Amino acid sequence: MSNLAKVAKARAEDSVDTLLARRNALMGPNAPLLYESPLYLTEGRGVWLFDDKGRRYLDAYNNVPHVGHSHPAVVEAVTKQLGMLNTHSRYVSKVVLDYHEQLLSIVDLPQARGVLTCTGSESNELALRMARHITGHAGIIVTDYTYHGNTAAVAELSTAFDVNPTGLPNYIRAIRAPALPPKVQRGEGSPTEETLKAAYLKEVKDAIAYFDSHGIGVAAILLDPIFSTDGLPDVVPGFVKEAVELVHQAGGLYIADEVQPGLGRCGETWWGYQLHDAQPDIITLGKPLGNGYPVAGLIGRAEIVDRFRSEVMYFNTFGATPVACAAGSAVLQVIERENLIDNARETGSLMLRKLSELTSKHDCIGDVRGKGLFIGVELVEKGGRYEPDSKMAKRVIEGMRNEGVLISKIGKYDNVLKIRPPMPFTAEHVTQFVDSMDLVLSNLR
Amino acid sequence: MSNLAKVAKARAEDSVDTLLARRNALMGPNAPLLYESPLYLTEGRGVWLFDDKGRRYLDAYNNVPHVGHSHPAVVEAVTKQLGMLNTHSRYVSKVVLDYHEQLLSIVDLPQARGVLTCTGSESNELALRMARHITGHAGIIVTDYTYHGNTAAVAELSTAFDVNPTGLPNYIRAIRAPALPPKVQRGEGSPTEETLKAAYLKEVKDAIAYFDSHGIGVAAILLDPIFSTDGLPDVVPGFVKEAVELVHQAGGLYIADEVQPGLGRCGETWWGYQLHDAQPDIITLGKPLGNGYPVAGLIGRAEIVDRFRSEVMYFNTFGATPVACAAGSAVLQVIERENLIDNARETGSLMLRKLSELTSKHDCIGDVRGKGLFIGVELVEKGGRYEPDSKMAKRVIEGMRNEGVLISKIGKYDNVLKIRPPMPFTAEHVTQFVDSMDLVLSNLR
Structure with a gap:
């Protein structure tokens, strides 16, 4: 000692x-x-x-300090709740329910449920587990310079940052991010948006065909709706909508990773997925939610979450605690007030x-x-x-x-x-x- | 809005x-x-x-509220640091280093490094990734009613709580927890400790032989040193030491999961592994570290951590933040003071x-x-x-x-x-x- x-x-x-x-x-x-x-x-x-x-x-x-470093409203909310009560989520807590209600109120998915975790990695992990469990398929489509977290199942999705030195397993297919060329290269002589869209969609079709022909099946397409790590390209209009339709037709889900674009950062909507005309089955949340206090989670269609919950025990010690939810609520209120x-x-x-x-x-x-x-x-x-x-x-x-x-x-x-x-x-x-x-x-x- | x-x-x-x-x-x-x-x-x-x-x-x-619900010293430490600075760990921070130093000072492993994460699941995830990367093997030995967390790679280790409805894959072998019989059943006519130990060790040998014969190899034995979820049995003396020797001889590591036994709970030592005469290669930490503030991590031999760090990019947004470390330090100080x-x-x-x-x-x-x-x-x-x-x-x-x-x-x-x-x-x-x-x-x- x-x-x-x-x-x-x-x-x-x-x-x-x-x-x-x-x-x-x-x-x-x-x-x-x-x-x-x-x-x-x-x-x-x-x-x-x-x-x-x-x-x-x-x-x-x-x-992460979404509403600003050391924001006094968040510090106050955390301090107050931390001095009052901080337990796991298997007791009933009003502050926990209020935060779920607030989150769901700004996500325009009908009949959705919230499942809070502690980190964005855990959120994407859980979304993949749900997608694979519900669809009975294993295949995941991602973009080819993406990053979705640091645990094994999400790190293996990534070719970025030397996260995954062993390369992609056969149940993961990487497509190019659906980027428009830099603005100076557009115009006469360059491919039209339609041509580009068809080329990018072909990669989605090929991935689905690969999974189907190998008995893998597509569980989900997992996209950051603004393709942050891929380089934040201007996105080919219509791509996300049509790619999601292809995946849905093949029995897979659309998971939108809102860890970077979410919570109003894009300046038009609360969430990045709302920039495209496609409704996710699951959205995953992380970094900015608690302004530094660890808060993360997912919001998914009720039928997905409820079935998973009834067949697989999932519990997260630090997810949906009263303090995490007090921090999350304070952040939402500051976004609104300011x-x-x-x-x-x-x-x-x-x-x-x-x-x-x-x-x-x-x-x-x-x-x-x-x-x-x-x-x-x-x-x-x-x-x-x-x-x-x-x-x-x-x-x-x-x-x-x-x-x-x-x-x-x-x-x-x-x-x-x-x-x-x-x-x-x-x-x-x-x-x-x-x-x-x-x-x-x-x-x- | x-x-x-x-x-x-x-x-x-x-x-x-x-x-x-x-x-x-x-x-x-x-x-x-x-x-x-x-x-x-x-x-x-x-x-x-x-x-x-x-x-x-x-x-x-x-x-989780290790030093007591709403402990004022922890609330004060979190409040103070949260109002001052809370960033990720890619800047230099004194409070972060102080906490690492404190943690390492109470873990008697020579030449060890700390890698903080946010949750116990992430800690066990990271320990498995390190073990598999370093050994080049995939096989993990666990006990047959264990629980090490909620992410895919750790949930698949578990047969407890309906966490893993698909059963164990072939790169995971479950052995019985090395339990002595209940006290009333010991004595004349019942098997001796030596007989029991040999039977339990045979299961370890069989698991290693299975991995070897299937080209899988043993990456690690992952044990909660007090076998909490298995039912907290009195443990057969000498089992852990000899099991770890077998795994080491086969090229695998010993990971001690201290999420439940750690931080002085066992009343004799800071860590559960210290109850047995076997030094872990990695210990994993979670729940009680921050008294409710999410703090977790692992401590591993320097050669393991450094090699993994040089070959695989690992970053954890909420791990090793100044506030997490302030919370962790406050908890250690309260344990000592009280x-x-x-x-x-x-x-x-x-x-x-x-x-x-x-x-x-x-x-x-x-x-x-x-x-x-x-x-x-x-x-x-x-x-x-x-x-x-x-x-x-x-x-x-x-x-x-x-x-x-x-x-x-x-x-x-x-x-x-x-x-x-x-x-x-x-x-x-x-x-x-x-x-x-x-x-x-x-x-x-």
Whole structure:
């Protein structure tokens, strides 16, 4: 026990270097860490993060603090409920039911049930278990640079990030994300939307045919409705609707992964799936729900959830606890009270327009696209060859960090800047962001 | 958005019945729920839970509120950190490192690393992924009435609770838990400990031989060191050590699942694995770490963790956040400050003794056993036939609930009362518990 006391002693002289050495020893040298010169953060407020020297960073990356870092309404709700009661969900709790009711009220699926979990990975896990159990099929269709979580059954879906070094098993088929070409490449001589749609749909048909001919059958198509990790492309109109119809005809389900697009981020609707004309059988939820308190889950058609529940025992210790639900409710109330969906639409449009204006000045910008407060800037090699430039993306991210702005990157070619700030991002922040980007790109010429 | 406001309206006239109707509609009729007459709980303090009528219940079941419901030190630590900063683990954070250091200081594995996750299921998932990746084998040995979590890869290990209706795949072999017979059946004429050990070890050998002959190979033996869900048996001395040696010789790892026995519950050591003379390669942690705030993880040998980390990208959004680590640290400090491990040993011994004294009065008690504040009471049919009596167990649980005491049940035959209270359980609580048990058993004669 004396070790504990020793560890708790104050370490007045902590520096990033000594902390990094401790980190390597305690968490291992390969535990993921952002930036060449990692950030030692000590405080967060709204869209701002602060390091140990008091330097502030504009956070244009983190979506978990959905309504802003350390939002007082969420802190208060969690504190109050944590001091009152926090049990698992096998007792009756009013705060738990209220949150389910609120969630279901903003998901326009008829006759749906909520099943809360603790993490987005657990939500996608559960959705796959349900789909396979209900359909009796094993096959899952995903896009080819997707990410749906860190557990075995969802990690094996992924070809992104070296999550799954063994490659895809035969019960998983990956299709290309249904991307329109970058805006500059559209127009005369390029394939029409109809041609593209037919090509992408053929991949869905081929996957279904493969599953059928191998006795696997299609259990589900699992899509992030805005294809975030694939690079946030402009999506071929009509693709999602028709792909879902094909899967439904083959006896499979449509699972919409709302971990990234959900909760109003896209600025038009509460959920990403609502951007397409196709109703999911299950939607999965994660990251932003509790503003940092772990809250996740799925909402599924009643007949699916009820049958699964009656045939398979599923219990999640940290899912649907009173504190998780108090956090979730507080987040929904803040979104409403602070008009954060409207803000995402308006601020997002401004950001999109201002970033697009940089295109004429910086020819490394190949495309600017996105929805609401989720924006991608595709970087390409100069000189019109339009080759993905992942090195440039890395340099821009480091440059932005040095200018005090946090972003990341996505896409199959690792060349799309990922801009996904907390929702209370305003016009003032856009100005700082775009000025910094302009400066960094100018310096990297 | 108007729906949200409607939902938030106060409902002054809530009763258990109206809440249950809402629950069926929102969560589905088959969402797990305890008791014939479910509890509507509104408050928790220490070892006490309170319902909406102000009636109090002695909690002798819940292990998540490890240091007591609503412990003010944990509430304060979470509140303070939540109001300061709560990010993922790819930035440097002192509170995160401090918690890792504290955890590693109480785990006596040389050269170990911590990998925090959010839930116990994710911890066991990750341990299996690591074991399979490192060994190149797929086979897992578990006990035959175990439970290690709710995700696909861990649910498929289980034959308990109808978690896994499809049965075991061929890369999972289940052995019997290495149980000594109930105390009354030991002695002359019954098999010796050596005979039993040999029989149980033969099952391990057979499992390894099966994996080897099918080209599967053994990746790990995954054991709860106190075999909680199997019914908390007295364990055959020497079994764990020799079983682990067999697995190591065959190239597999030993994973100790500390989700239930860990954090001092057994009253002698911080961890259940320390009750046996065998060092795990990986220990997995869950439920009690954050006293209700979701904290979980694994601690593994450095060479395993580092190799996995260098070859597979693993990231967990809600794992190793500053708030999770602040909660975890607060729990460790409370355990130390309030001498809760000593208390578990002393109060647990008293409970074990007093419950054993009931045996002479109530012949439905076939055995009383356990470690520290985790105690099992095996119920059997009357008249010396010593058949498991699961119906009696159910009636006792309901009877205890009506007397204001919460317990549950475990074991392959669903006939072992599960007594696993928050750690600040005292002699006074033991008296109330045993008096209630005496009364309930007398009434059920």
